[in-house]
Amino acid sequence: MSRATINAEPEPITIAVDRTALVIIDMQRDFLLPGGFGEALGNDVSRLNAAVRPCAWLLEVARARKMLVIHTREGHRPDLTDAPKAKVERGSPTMRIGAKGPMGRILVRGEPGHDIIAELYPREGEPIIDKPGKGSFFATDLHLILQNGGIENLIVCGVTTEVCVHTTVREANDRGYRCIVPGDCCASYFQEFHDVALKMIKAQGGIFGWVTDSAQVLQALAHEK
Numbered sequence: 310m311s312r313a314t315i316n317a318e319p320e321p322i323t324i325a326v327d328r329t330a331l332v333i334i335d336m337q338r339d340f341l342l343p344g345g346f347g348e349a350l351g352n353d354v355s356r357l358n359a360a361v362r363p364c365a366w367l368l369e370v371a372r373a374r375k376m377l378v379i380h381t382r383e384g385h386r387p388d389l390t391d392a393p394k395a396k397v398e399r400g401s402p403t404m405r406i407g408a409k410g411p412m413g414r415i416l417v418r419g420e421p422g423h424d425i426i427a428e429l430y431p432r433e434g435e436p437i438i439d440k441p442g443k444g445s446f447f448a449t450d451l452h453l454i455l456q457n458g459g460i461e462n463l464i465v466c467g468v469t470t471e472v473c474v475h476t477t478v479r480e481a482n483d484r485g486y487r488c489i490v491p492g493d494c495c496a497s498y499f500q501e502f503h504d505v506a507l508k509m510i511k512a513q514g515g516i517f518g519w520v521t522d523s524a525q526v527l528q529a530l531a532h533e534k
């Protein structure tokens with residue numbers, strides 16, 4: 310079994326590469342491009358672009374190593390029956406979930422804005438988890454897919470750091486997965502939330518997981534034994 314040691318905080322972590330999945334959270338047009346949900350909530354979406362290239366590097370290497378690659382998308386059924394009223398009613402009525410925007414209905418499955426950006430587009434065979442919430446385990450089959458794939462460790466990337474990445478890491482941690490978060494592969498509309506979210510993951514001896522960056526993961530995978 311090939312193992313890699315990733316330099317991380319609070320301490321280095323050694324992983325079995327074939328028991329590790331790359332999980333890319335919500336790199337959707339709705340969050341990263343103008344006219345989507347992120348902008349509808351009043352955010353500067355250009356702040357998320359910094360994570361795209363580091364994610365693409367990890368994605369390329371994970372594919373080359375034949376690691377399990379999982380993509381997630383936040384969104385709802387077109388009839389919004391899976392969207393809690395309390396979630397839908399937030400934001401201005403013309404720009405809330407289900408409203409028509411420049412990339413189709415906001416955060417609705419099947420609409421152009423709901424799909425993953427071209428740079429990180431899933432390949433055939435890579436599971437896509439469509440989730441109605443912030444966490445990737447809530448109301449999805451992600452845990453089942455990871456269990457059936459013998460996965461013990463997750464490298465978690467994507468947006469936004471303090472919302473869907475953090476919720477997913479917390480859910481995964483409680484389900485027994487070791488979560489490794491390369492900070493430069495994540496982004497937030499708020500720099501201070503990004504910074505604090507990463508600090509929270511690695512605090513108290515790694516209470517939710519390990520924090521590193523894409524270069525450290527790539528180096529570790531290049532020297533796997």
Ligand code: C5J
Binds near residue numbers: 335340
């Ligand atoms: C948000 C997410 N921020 N993917 N979703 O609403 O983090």
